[in-house]
Amino acid sequence: MNHSNSELSWRVGGPQGSGVDTAARMFSYACAYGGLYVFGRREYYSNIMGRHSYYDVRVSASRQPTSHRETVDLLVSFEAETLARHVLSTVAGGVVIYNVKDEDTPLERITFLDRRLREDLTAHLQEQGLPPTTAGLLEEARRRGVQAFAFPYDEIIAALADKLGVHKSVAQRTLNTIAVAVSIGMLEYDAQCLVKALQKIFAGREKIVRLNVEAAELAYEYVRTNFDFEHFAFRLAANGLxxxxxxxxxxNQASxxxxxxxxMTFQTYYPISPATDxxxxxxxxxxxxxxxxxxxxxxxxxxxxxxxAITMAAGAALxxxxxxxxxxGPGLSLMVEALGWAGINEVPIVITDYQRGSPSTGMPTRTEQGDLLFAVHAGHGEFPRIVLASGDIVEAFYDAAQAFNYAERYQMPVIHLLDKxxxxxxxxxxxxxxxxxxxxxGEVAVAVPENGHDPFPRFQPTENGISPRTLLGQPGTLHWYTGGEHTVYGRVTEDPAVREQQMEKRMRKLEVASREIPPDEKFKVYGDASVPLTVMSWGSNKGAILEALELLSADGIAARLVQVRLLWPFPAEELTPYLEEANPLVVVECNYSGQFARLLQECTGRAPEYLILKYNGRPMSGQSLYEALKRVHAGGAERRIVLRNPLE
Amino acid sequence: MAILEAVQVTRKAYQVEFPNDWCPGCGDFGILSSIQQALAGLGILPHQVAVFGGIGCSGKTPYYVHAYGVHTLHGRVLPFAAGAKLANPELTVLAVGGDGDGMAIGAGHFVNMGRRNIDLTYILFNNEVYGLTKGQASPTLPLGLQTKSLPEPNIQGRVNSLMLAMTSGFTWIGRGYSYNVKQLVRLIQEAVRHPGLSYLEVLQPCPTYNNLHTKEWYGGKDRPNGQPRWYDVQEEGYDPVIPEGADEETVQAKLAQFVEKAHEWGDRIPTGVLLVNRNISTFEERLAERIPGYPASSPAKRPIADGEGQSVAVLDAFFAELAVE
Structure with a gap:
């Protein structure tokens, strides 16, 4: 059989706390040690233990994947819920590995399976005359050309305990390694890469590494002897590093x-998903x-x-x-009053907002781009702020750094938008x-010890609105700060002329920022820069859109992406030529109301012809976007396209 | 705390030429004057001091002190002050605010500041009412009292801020009276000198809205002996200090005598230094255990870039943890 060895979508699932993340790290590192490109996507509940979590690892030999796939080539499970949730997503030619114990579990016995999903699965199976059990689902999969293999995890764990003379509970801890090793065995991938991954993950703990390496060996042996996977359509081959x-x-780490x-020398936080990490x-x-x-x-x-958190950070910034x-988002809601304080006092602070499913508690561990208009407008009254959004992990690193330059150059709060x-x-x-x-x-006032008793005009109006900022403790630059409107010395005032002067000074900085920040920091254009089919988006959709553009290009459809990175001040002027050429203009974002599209229209007068939205708490995939854009290109698509997937 | 004993600093150095808009007879004046005298007396230069204020009449205090003055947000004075102190530990940091600011909207910060024991001084101006909003009951007004702008007697109970300070972990707790400036100066100086978090409650009349606990009432004009209600515990030989390394029995005894004083109210009101706990590390000491060089190499002062504006961070070890090599 002709095996595909260029790309694979691997999924592992299990109850939270069972080591799904560790399994995914192992598989990811094992692939990366083979010189392969890895993209991992994690889905989990707001729960400590027991609820279903899963992890997709997309691997490619030739290029960096920039989004996940909603379909699975190789599904590994060691409990029934993973089977129930993900078998339907497994593609023809793909493989499902399941625990032999789970081969006939009634769906109604799976505690945390959502009722809606159970009913949908039951109905789907019923249509095919199959029972509402994992056996039914596995049969459904076989009929679609998916191979399913029962793996005797308990047997292998017992054999491992026997072989090494360790207690069964110790051997049990290698369950994830076994799941990964079964996958690697079936992909006929380089076993040494898994050894390296284990050494990386369990660095300094040689005994654990040995235990896991032995577990992997037993899994390979079992796969070789017992599974006929010639019809499994995928293989992986290691490249050089x-x-x-x-x-x-x-x-989280990149930021x-x-x-x-x-x-950055000072950071505050209150625990909140998904920012805490x-x-x-x-x-x-x-x-x-x-x-x-x-x-x-x-x-x-x-x-x-x-x-x-925000007031302590502001105190440190002074x-x-x-x-x-x-x-x-929920934390940012609480921070709003102090955001205004930082605005009126011209304090350089950076607020990193990891957006999540909202409003209120919403879906704490799921993604959304629901805070854009909030970040741009949050606060009573008017004050300048900068809002920037990163499109991927690399941008998250450089933008997290650049945010401080903006904050100090323009002496205002900067909100850096990321998401789950x-x-x-x-x-x-x-x-x-x-x-x-x-x-x-930015401009910092030098100490002037000889200034003596005279207060320093910290808020002196200047042509560009920026007056040198002072540092608490510095001699000769003594003055006041206040959340009230203030004079140049920071004395509270309600004088109408001073009010105008200070309001204009502060707001002028925003115009200056808008002028000074170079266009390539404001937005980036990808794909064919001269074609009319224009996708405009912001934030973490970038990867999925880039993949969709490649898929379109393979179909001979040219399109471009304008990724807006500086959301406030909004780069209306620089975007105008792109908007004029755009035909059609398609805005893509992960929220219900098309917040970016609204901001775009507010600032430029241009509304998109199409909106592609997703708000089920899961990120967009390149494939789903590609399909939506293809419909847009063909003409006749609805103006508002919502990407849905009830199996995510 | 930067105290230059050799420098002569006069009270005038801490005075400002701006008009003051507190009501005539306001207790705030006594506290303001005490702060100015205390800082001058400690020989600290104005630029080495940052005074953070909450919102309300007392929150305006920073305007009237010639130092770095930061008028913050309602209830948030402590975290603002803490951020500045941790980032630049050389600063002398004072936080001031009213009873509503500290015990109502800011009570969560008060409690959590106690857990940290950062080296700063918090002065709570307690007049039992929200003056600036025209006399509503504050969390320190006793249950059932009806000050003059209340339509009905106070339906909510009184929080004992001294007790709250103790259970939260403040390591220096004292109480003063706004018209006993001599004692107040001494208390502020001791609070500032204390290496850790100090809480100084200052009882003060609000001549405009608190018609019950007035200057006359505190002065004991209604008492048979006509003597003030407040008295100085130190004059009665009260020793507030839990020494470093104290055994459990000593700690218990000191806390018990504190609890007794903290609950004394009405006919006699204790003032003075009520608790000094030298047995608890400061947050700065805890940070120094983690971060070599702290506080000398502080967040405000450590180099972050070279002359060309290039980052000086060497993150190779962190990258190696994540590297596939």
């Missing part, structure tokens, strides 16, 4: 590293060397709430520290270039 090693990381590179990562990586010698460090403070806080999709997506990326990170601190 690139000269400069790739990084395998997620968006944290970008902040460290930028010289960034701060926890920073707390675990708080010291590092400096190029000229000495130690660099970041102080990370877990606060009592987000009100404290002393000159590069200061930030990371949160999600970026937070937990794992990707192989080329190494980051820390030396390419520049640090621009």
């Amino acid at each position: 690139p000269e400069s090693p790739m990084l395998l990381l997620n968006g 944290a590293l970008g902040k460290l590179a930028a010289g 960034e701060s926890v990562y920073l707390e675990g990586h708080h010291t590092f060397p400096l190029r000229q010698g000495g130690t660099g460090s970041v102080v990370v403070v877990q606060t009592e709430d987000e009100l404290s 002393t000159g520290a590069r200061s930030a806080t990371a949160t999600s 999709n970026l937070a937990s997506t794992t990707m192989t990326v080329p190494p980051f270039d820390v030396e390419a990170v520049t640090v621009e601190r």
Whole structure:
């Protein structure tokens, strides 16, 4: 049989707390050690233990995948719920590996299977005369050309315990490794790569590495002896490793590293999904060397709430520290009052917002791009702020750093929009270039000790609105800050002329930012720059759109992506030529109401001809976008296309 | 806390020439004057001081002190102040605010600041009412009292801020009275000198809205002996100090005597230093254990870029953790 060895979509699932993430890390590293490109997507519940989580790892030998696939080539499960949820997503020619124990479990016995899904599955099986059980689902899959293999996990674990003379409970911990090894065995992939992955993940714990390597050996042996997988359409072959090693990381880590590179020295946070991991990562990586010698460090403070998180960060920023806080939508809601304080006091702070399914508690562990208009408008009254959004993990690193330059250059709060999709997506990326990170601190007042008793005109109006900022503790630049309207010295005032002067000074900075920030920091154009079919989007959809453009291109359909990165001040003028040429203009975003489209129309007067939206809490895939864009290209598609997948 | 004993600083250095808009007879004046005298007396220069204020009449205090003054948000004075202190530990940081600011909208911050023991001083101006919004009951007004702008007697109970400070972990707790400036200056100086988080409650009349606990009432004009209600616990030999390394029995005894004083109210009102706990590390010390070089190499001062504006962070070890090599 002719096997595809260029690309694979692998999925592992299981109850939260059972090590699904570890399994996915193993598989990802094993692939990356073979020089393959990896893209990992994690889905999980707001739950500690027991609820279903799953992880997709998309692997390619030739190019970096930039989105997940909604279909699965190789599904690995060790419990019934994973089977029930994902068998239908497995493609013809693909394989399902399941625990032999689960081969005939009634769907109604699966505790956490949503009623809606159970009813849908039951109806689907009934139509085919099949029972509402895992056996029914496996039979349905076989009829579609999916091969299903029962794997005796318990038997292998017992054999491992026997062989190594360890307790069964110890051997049981290798369950995930076994699942990964079965996959690698069936893909006829290089077993050494898994050994390297185990060494990476269990670094310094040789005994555990040996235990897992033995477990893998037993799994390979079983697969070789018992499974006939000639008809499995996929194989993976290792390439050589690139000269400069790739990084395998997620968006939380990329943003944290970008902040460290930028010289952030103070970060606050209140625990909230999906932002917490960034701060926890920073707390675990708080010291590092400096190029000229000495130690660099970041102080990370877990606060009592987000009100404290942002105000503490602002207090630190007043002393000159590069200061930030990371949160999600609900936390940003609490921070709004202090956002205005930072605005009127011209305090450079960075707020990283990992958007999640909202409003209110919403879906804490699912993705959404629901905070755009909120980030742009949040707060009573008017004050300048900058909002930027990253499209992928690489951008998350460089943007996290650049956010501080914007904040200090223009002396205003900067909201860096990320989302759950970026937070937990794992990707192989080329190494980051820390030396390419520049640090621009903007205008800072020098200490003037001889100034003596006179207060310093901190808020002196200037042509560009930017007046040198001072640092608490600095001699000779003494003045006041207040959330009230204030004079140049920061004295509270309600004088109408001073009010106008200060309001105009602050808002002028936004015009200056708009003029100074170069176009390529505001937006990027991908694909065929001269064609009318124009997709406009922002944030983490970038990867899926790029993939969709490639698929369209293979069909001979040319299209381009205009990815807007600076959302406020909105680059209306620079976008105008693209808007004029766009025909049709398609806006793509992960929310219900098309927030970007509304902002675009507000700022440019141009409404898109088509909106492609998704708001089920799961990220868009390249394939689903491709199909939607193809319908748009063919003509006659509805103006508002909603991407749905009840199996995600 | 940067105290230059050698420098002569006068109270005038802390005074401003701007008009003050507190009501005549406001207790805030005594506290303001005490803050200015205390800082001058400590020999701290104005630029080394940051005074953070909450919202309300008392929150305006930073306007009237010639130092870096930060008028923050209602209830948020403590986290603002904490951020500045942790980022630049050389600063002398004072946080001031009213009873509504600290015990109602900011109570969560008060409790959590206690857990940290950051080296700063929080002065709570307690007049039992929300003055600036025209006299509503604050969380420190006792249940059932009806000050003059209340349509009905206070239906909510009183929080004992001294007790809350103790259970939250403040390591220096004192109480003063706004018209006993001599004692107040001493208390503020001790609070600032204390290496850790200090809580100073200052009782003060609100001549406009609190017609019950007035200057006359605190002064004991209605008492048979005509003597003030407030008294200084130190004059009665009260020793508030839990020494470093104190055993459990000593700690219990000191806390018990504190609890007794914290509950004394009405005919006699204790003032003075009520608790000093030297047995608890500061947040800065805890940070220094994690971060070599802290606080000398502080978030405000450590180098982050070279002369060309290039990042000086060397993150190779962190990248290696993630690298596929």
